Amino acid sequence: MENGGWNIGDYEVARRQFRLEVPERFNWARDVVERWAQDPHKLAMWWIDDHGNEKKLTFRHFVDRSARLGGALQKAGVRPGDRVIVFLGRVPEWWETMLACFRIGAVAAPGTVLLTPRDLRYRFELAGPAAVITDEAGARKVDEVREQFPGIKAFLTTGPAREGWTAYEDALAAAEPAPYADTHRDDPALLYFTSGTTGYPKMVLHTQSYPVGHRVTGELWIDLKPTDLHWNISDTGWAKAAWSSLCGPWNAGAAVFVHQPKGGFDARRTLDILSTYPITTLCGAPTIYRSLVLEDLSRWKFPTLRHCVGAGEPLNPEVIHTWREATGLTIRDGYGQTETVCLVANFPTIEVRPGSMGKPSPGFEVAIVDDQGNVLPPGQEGNIAVKVEPERPIGMFVGYWQNEEATRSTRIGPWYITGDRGYMDEDGYFWFVGRADDVILSSGYRIGPFEVESALLEHDAVAESAVVSSPDPVRGEIVKAFVVLAPGYSPSPELVTELQEHVKRVTAPYKYPREIEFVDSLPKTISGKIRRVELREREWKKKQGAR
Structure with missing residues (x-):
């Protein structure tokens, strides 16, 4: 495997020169993991649970x-x-x-x-x-x-x-x-x-060859080295574990820190662990970070932590700001899918623009294209796409198992269409709008849920939010927000109005949620992604059934 002599300090040079090569006969366990095992004492895992058990495994x-x-x-x-x-x-x-x-x-x-x-x-x-x-x-x-x-x-x-x-x-x-x-x-x-x-x-x-693609994920985005102890707060059942608990760290020879909790996620327990063990790098879903910043972070110190990344869905700018104010560290978003490795990221050597996905990973041609596969100019919303012809980049999936129709549906010409919508600015940063099915069409306006959710999260009363379309006889669809309140706040009509006015002030007024429903929790996948589809289907069924 070669990295083309990538100078990690120069993103633009990396974009021009980076490549990954995998020998024709290749077995990741033999050709990568076995190599690190030649040192019989090299740490691979530091494991703990909530019952006082602890193991260090080579x-x-x-x-x-x-x-x-x-x-x-x-x-x-x-x-x-x-x-x-x-x-x-x-x-x-x-x-x-x-x-x-x-x-x-x-x-x-x-x-x-x-x-x-x-x-x-x-x-x-x-x-x-x-x-x-x-x-x-x-x-x-x-x-x-x-x-x-x-x-x-x-x-x-x-x-x-x-x-x-x-x-x-x-x-x-x-x-x-x-x-x-x-x-x-x-x-x-x-x-x-x-x-x-x-x-x-x-x-x-x-x-x-897929694990080799996670050299981009581990060594370039998470910045892992053989001396690191990396904690990925992730369930083992979804692809983020391959990204950040297995392939990414062990490509680099870094040890993984693993915590097996006795129950669900506990923000205070997480912060206690982070301040106690010599963890150097951290990866978590936005849900994790949103929970952590609700705590009084001044109570904890993280003396060994040097680098933080987030993945799963875009991280709201206000969460990045709060974490940086408390820790001095910037959470660097990365973007990819179960079908891919890290495609776009805020790499360590580029300036972070809070709310942006970052820039394309070296070795990948990522673009915004229309429904005919034409590359769109900066500022224009379209499909986030990856070029897979004439050569499929290392780390891209082969296809959907026993589902050729679904595999074909992801392609437009030489492009793999991710199913996500976004745009690229004049400086080459990518910005997420929403899943193609999540975009709200209201009175001719296209409204991405992420920007509205981020605006809501800037208000102290909001712990989490999910924004979906709701049917409306005049506008076709309106923006509806489901809001989980932060501790100390209670639902009220006055708070609804306050949140609506807040969104109008911090983003384009037409994007404000015309309806707000307070809920105790939001439906999520095991990977921590909000299931907007569930909320949207429930909302449309309720409204249409009432007619």
Whole structure:
């Protein structure tokens, strides 16, 4: 793998010179992770939970354990190209399983521990797995549907032994280490489910070369080095874990910090951890940062923290400002998808313009195009697109598993269309408007929800907000905001008016929410993205049903 001699201090030089090259025969576990394991003492993971347990694990540990797990899977009949469903929490066994799949050429298909039996049935039908690896709670869910899938060869659980399941540790103890499969760089390696903000999730297929694309993510955007301890506050079930908990850090030889919570996200516990452990770099979804800045940040100090990034959806400028005022650090947004690696980012060497996605990643041609694939000039809204012909950049997905129609629908000529809307300014910074389906059309105006949500968040009373369209007989659609109030505030008609006037002052008046509904929480995907589609569908059904 070569980086083309990228001078990280010069973004424009990097854009001209950067390239990634992957040998034809390539296996990420062998050619990257095994290399770091040559130092038997090199730290790969610092793991803690909320019960006082703590582990420091080396790269050698993960290589040796994944070799035995690979042997156990092979012994059960798992072959190269077979799918392995894995849904585990933030435990070392998840990393071991991912490495084992890379090692033997199997295709890992991660999922969140929150999957229901119905979710599992859908995933099993689509993926056709040869093996399932999960914990005790997951095994109970699988047992509700497993009889429908006689082709599954191996059921491994990290929990106590149960009928029909092999205990994870027993499987490793009885297995010989598997040799590395001599995989091709284009062999299938990962099937990630999209986070499902609209409709049923699709399965995104990546190859053995995909992790190399995350050198952009890890080394260039997150600025990781072999001496770093990186904390990505993310569930293991979505692609952000590949970005920032597995491929990005371990490409760079950085150790990952992992916290397995006993419950849901706790902002104060997170800040306590951040101030106690020698964490140097941090990645979190906007939901995380929005929760953290609601606390009195002056109570904590973060002596080792040097770099912060955010991903999942755009981070509101006021959150960036509050965090910087408290920590001296600027949260640098990055943009990409389950289908990609980091496509656009506020890289360490460029000026951050709060609210902007940043500039295109070296190695990727990103543009704003119209519905015919024509590149639009600065300032004009259109489709955020990535050029994938004549050559597909390393890190781009191959297609949607067993869904050629959906794969074709993402293409306009040589461009992959992300499904997001945005614009580029005169200086080459990209700005997010919204998902194509989220854009609100009101009296001829196109209104992106993000700008309205950001305006609302500038008001002290607002902890979170989600903006969607609501049907209107005169305007076609109006802007409606669902608002979660900050502590100390209560819903009232006066507060509705105050928030509306506030939005009129800080953004174009036509964008203000004509309706505001106060709610206790917002529906979200497991990755922390607000499910505006759920709110929008509920709103339209309610309004149209009332007519």
